[in-house]
Amino acid sequence: MQEFEVRNSVKLKRIETGTLTQGDLAKLVGVTRQTINLIEAHKYNPTIKVCLAIANVLGTSIEKLFWMEEK
Numbered sequence: 001m002q003e004f005e006v007r008n009s010v011k012l013k014r015i016e017t018g019t020l021t022q023g024d025l026a027k028l029v030g031v032t033r034q035t036i037n038l039i040e041a042h043k044y045n046p047t048i049k050v051c052l053a054i055a056n057v058l059g060t061s062i063e064k065l066f067w068m069e070e071k
Contacts, residue, residue, distance in 0.1 A: 011040040
């Protein structure tokens with residue numbers, strides 16, 4: 001079985017909004033700023049619920065924010 005890494009573009013999409021800090025996004029999603037930091041640094045894979053909440057806040061689809069890449 002192939003091994004995959006979950007990748008994301010949360011930081012890019014957040015910065016594209018021009019106004020959201022990690023803290024702002026965290027508050028809107030209902031997680032800590034540290035959680036957003038770990039997600040953006042690819043050091044934490046969030047639950048599907050958190051992924052959907054982030055996509056909703058950023059006004060995009062989950063598929064545009066999170067994807068799998070082969071290791």
